[in-house]
Amino acid sequence: MEEIQIPPYFICPISLEIMKDPVTISTGITYDRENIEKWIFSAKNNTCPVTKQSLITGIELTPNVTLRRLIQSWCTINASHGIERFPTPKPPISKPRIIKLLKEAKSPMMQMKSLKTLRSIASENDANKRCMESAGAMEFLASIINNNSSEVFEEEEGFMSTKDEALSILYQLKLSENGLKSLIMSGNGEFIESLTRVMQHGSYESRAYAVMLMNDMFEVSTPTPLLSLKQEFFTQVVQVLRDEISQKAKKASLQVLVHACPFGRNRVKAAEAGAIRVLVNLLLDSSEKRVCELMLILLDQLCQSAEGRAELLNHPGGLAIVSKKILRVSKVGSERAIKILHSISKFSSTPSVVQEMLSLGVVTKLCLVLQVDCGSKAKERAREILKFHAKAWRNSPCISNNLLSSYPL
Numbered sequence: 001m002e003e004i005q006i007p008p009y010f011i012c013p014i015s016l017e018i019m020k021d022p023v024t025i026s027t028g029i030t031y032d033r034e035n036i037e038k039w040i041f042s043a044k045n046n047t048c049p050v051t052k053q054s055l056i057t058g059i060e061l062t063p064n065v066t067l068r069r070l071i072q073s074w075c076t077i078n079a080s081h082g083i084e085r086f087p088t089p090k091p092p093i094s095k096p097r098i099i100k101l102l103k104e105a106k107s108p109m110m111q112m113k114s115l116k117t118l119r120s121i122a123s124e125n126d127a128n129k130r131c132m133e134s135a136g137a138m139e140f141l142a143s144i145i146n147n148n149s150s151e152v153f154e155e156e157e158g159f160m161s162t163k164d165e166a167l168s169i170l171y172q173l174k175l176s177e178n179g180l181k182s183l184i185m186s187g188n189g190e191f192i193e194s195l196t197r198v199m200q201h202g203s204y205e206s207r208a209y210a211v212m213l214m215n216d217m218f219e220v221s222t223p224t225p226l227l228s229l230k231q232e233f234f235t236q237v238v239q240v241l242r243d244e245i246s247q248k249a250k251k252a253s254l255q256v257l258v259h260a261c262p263f264g265r266n267r268v269k270a271a272e273a274g275a276i277r278v279l280v281n282l283l284l285d286s287s288e289k290r291v292c293e294l295m296l297i298l299l300d301q302l303c304q305s306a307e308g309r310a311e312l313l314n315h316p317g318g319l320a321i322v323s324k325k326i327l328r329v330s331k332v333g334s335e336r337a338i339k340i341l342h343s344i345s346k347f348s349s350t351p352s353v354v355q356e357m358l359s360l361g362v363v364t365k366l367c368l369v370l371q372v373d374c375g376s377k378a379k380e381r382a383r384e385i386l387k388f389h390a391k392a393w394r395n396s397p398c399i400s401n402n403l404l405s406s407y408p409l
Contacts, residue, residue, distance in 0.1 A: 004081050010071050013050050014039060021089040022068050023061040027051045030064050033089070033127075037061070041126030061092070061127065093121050093128045098135035105140065115165045122172050129173045138179050141166040142186065146194045164206045167198060171213045177220045184217045184225050192217075192225070192233065199236035208249035211240050215252040218259035226260050234266070234273040242278045247291075250282075254294040261301040268307050276302055276311035276318070283321045292329045296322075296336035303340050309348045312340070319344070319353075323362045326369065335378045338369065342381040345388045354389050363393050370408075383408045 012019045012032035021033040027048040031039075039045050046055050068088075075085040098121070105114035118137065121128050132138075144166035175183070183191050198210040214237075218226065234257075241253040257275065260266045279295050279302075286292050299322065302308030312318040319341075326337045341362060344353065357363065369382040386393065386408050 004078055020086045022064040024064050027053045037126050093131050095131055095135045098132050102140050111162050119169050122169055133173060133175060133179055138175060141170040142191055146190055167206055167209045171209045180217045180220045184221050189228060196233045196236050199240055204245045207240055208245045211249055211256060212252040215255045218256055227263055229260055231269050234269045238273040238275050238278055254298060258298050267302050267305040271302050271307040271311050277315055280315045280318050280321055289330055293332050296333050300336045300339050303343045309344055319356060320360050323360050323365055326365045331375055334374055338378045338381050342385055345385045354392050358393055358396055
């Protein structure tokens with residue numbers, strides 16, 4: 001069979017495949033729309049892949065109609081070789097169209113219908129999401145969530161409120177970093193309080209969206225808004241964690257608390273909200289590596305406060321589960337578990353705690369840590385713990401003879 005020669009200017013520079021919907025960016029280079037949208041929006045690149053020039057001044061994808069028609073004609077001519085003609089692509093959503101929809105959505109009678117249209121538009125592609133954000137959709141959706149009253153409509157899957165719908169769209173938009181920062185700083189923490197109310201009173205689905213959106217916001221936040229988080233916020237995030245709504249919601253809840261708890265007062269609030277007990281209970285049944293790591297990271301943060309250490313020691317399985325996770329999760333997990341035990345040993349080591357650690361096999365685990373590749377910092381902390389309590393542990397029959405040689409003098 002005769003080899004088909006594809007004109008080089010039909011080929012997308014990113015994927016090296018024939019273009020279906022050629023668009024030209026501000027640098028004058030033409031790409032396939034799907035490929036350049038992935039490069040810009042999903043991979044969050046702000047440079048031209050070919051020229052490396054910055055695209056920060058504006059990202060506009062202009063359809064290259066002439067090239068598209070040439071490609072379609074070439075496909076038609078080569079149809080006998082099995083080449084299918086690409087259909088004319090659907091034009092991307094326009095900013096005036098979004099603005100019109102947002103205006104219609106301000107009418108109570110039209111709001112739910114307009115929100116469903118916005119959801120459909122957002123689900124099509126990343127370019128639509130960015131267009132919606134630039135047209136003011138974020139501010140409008142946030143205003144619905146901030147509103148204490150919300151219309152409720154009966155749908156096929158059950159009852160749905162405008163607040164639920166607005167929240168799911170806002171999360172689906174995957175806002176830019178600037179958009180997320182704007183949300184968290186808006187109204188002196190008003191939006192965080194609104195999401196806290198959703199976590200308290202919303203449906204399981206809305207509570208999950210609320211904590212997942214909160215995580216996106218906290219990932220780009222400065223410390224300032226995190227320092228003023230209220231006790232109710234921690235109570236509701238811990239409750240979402242306790243309810244195990246979904247795996248995504250669980251991870252998001254853990255990450256939210258990890259973002260919030262490098263700050264001393266927040267550690268106390270999280271401990272008072274019952275975070276320690278929930279974490280220990282979840283660790284007993286958790287085996288997924290990343291989830292266990294997040295839990296141990298959070299426990300480490302909380303145990304840097306006296307309240308956190310007291311809560312861990314009050315839980316019957318607290319010390320046992322932390323010790324169990326050493327050398328069983330990952331290097332990160334082991335380092336955090338050892339750091340927790342180090343905090344307990346240094347600041348909360350009563351005679352009963354020291355004896356409990358011995359009976360739980362903590363000493364054996366720490367001696368093993370000194371023999372394996374577990375990171376220099378972890379080894380150093382393990383050695384310090386063993387030295388702290390050498391008088392009580394060194395000659396204990398609970399330590400096997402083959403490990404005694406690892407016990408630091």
